[in-house]
Amino acid sequence: GENVEQHPSTLSVQEGDSAVIKCTYSDSASNYFPWYKQELGKRPQLIIDIRSNVGEKKDQRIAVTLNKTAKHFSLHITETQPEDSAVYFCAASLSGTASKLTFGTGTRLQVTL
Amino acid sequence: DAGVTQSPTHLIKTRGQQVTLRCSPKSGHDTVSWYQQALGQGPQFIFQYYEEEERQRGNFPDRFSGHQFPNYSSELNVNALLLGDSALYLCASRARGVPTGELFFGEGSRLTVL
Numbered sequence: 283g284e285n286v287e288q289h290p291s292t293l294s295v296q297e298g299d300s301a302v303i304k305c306t307y308s309d310s311a312s313n314y315f316p317w318y319k320q321e322l323g324k325r326p327q328l329i330i331d332i333r334s335n336v337g338e339k340k341d342q343r344i345a346v347t348l349n350k351t352a353k354h355f356s357l358h359i360t361e362t363q364p365e366d367s368a369v370y371f372c373a374a375s376l377s378g379t380a381s382k383l384t385f386g387t388g389t390r391l392q393v394t395l
Numbered sequence: 396d397a398g399v400t401q402s403p404t405h406l407i408k409t410r411g412q413q414v415t416l417r418c419s420p421k422s423g424h425d426t427v428s429w430y431q432q433a434l435g436q437g438p439q440f441i442f443q444y445y446e447e448e449e450r451q452r453g454n455f456p457d458r459f460s461g462h463q464f465p466n467y468s469s470e471l472n473v474n475a476l477l478l479g480d481s482a483l484y485l486c487a488s489r490a491r492g493v494p495t496g497e498l499f500f501g502e503g504s505r506l507t508v509l
Contacts, residue, residue: 288437316497318500324502325399325502326485369439373437381426381440381443381489381498382440383440385437
């Protein structure tokens with residue numbers, strides 16, 4: 283089955299700096315890659331996703347890149363703000379089975395003033 | 396729109412007991428899936444329900460079972476509870492007829508097994 287590895291497990295940046303979280307996946311058939319943000323005690327919320335027919339997608343301060351050959355995708359957050367502090371999860375799935383997401387182990391992002 | 400609602404929010408059980416968790420999907424959603432999130436880990440897929448049938452299953456034993464009702468709500472049942480079943484159980488739903496639509500999560504039911 284699919285296996286998703288995520289790094290780093292914790293990340294501390296100063297407000298205004300950029301943050302990068304990296305994930306690799308094992309199943310070359312996976313073609314849907316969402317990123318979820320989970321604040322303490324809250325539900326995971328989708329922040330951005332990418333499908334394998336594109337290499338990059340951007341939404342304001344958040345961008346995701348995908349390298350299908352290397353089976354690697356990354357989340358980039360620019361101009362970080364304290365409210366960006368949360369746990370971020372990457373995930374992978376086959377688009378036809380988008381309810382069955384395989385998640386990474388999460389990255390705890392701390393944005394300090 | 397209330398989004399995905401789950402009950403109870405917290406519960407404590409002892410080893411060997413049985414538990415039932417409930418989920419109401421977001422309005423307009425007909426596909427419900429369940430995930431187990433252990434402390435400090437990412438969610439793990441348990442199973443998915445669509446048209447009142449289990450459609451996919453993750454690597455969980457038969458002690459984990461579920462049901463979907465005609466109104467698309469769902470239950471997760473866990474029998475013969477083990478200490479290792481302590482986790483946050485998340486329900487997620489997806490938009491009807493949109494296989495690649497966004498998966499919406501509920502706030503979860505936190506189960507503690509003593």
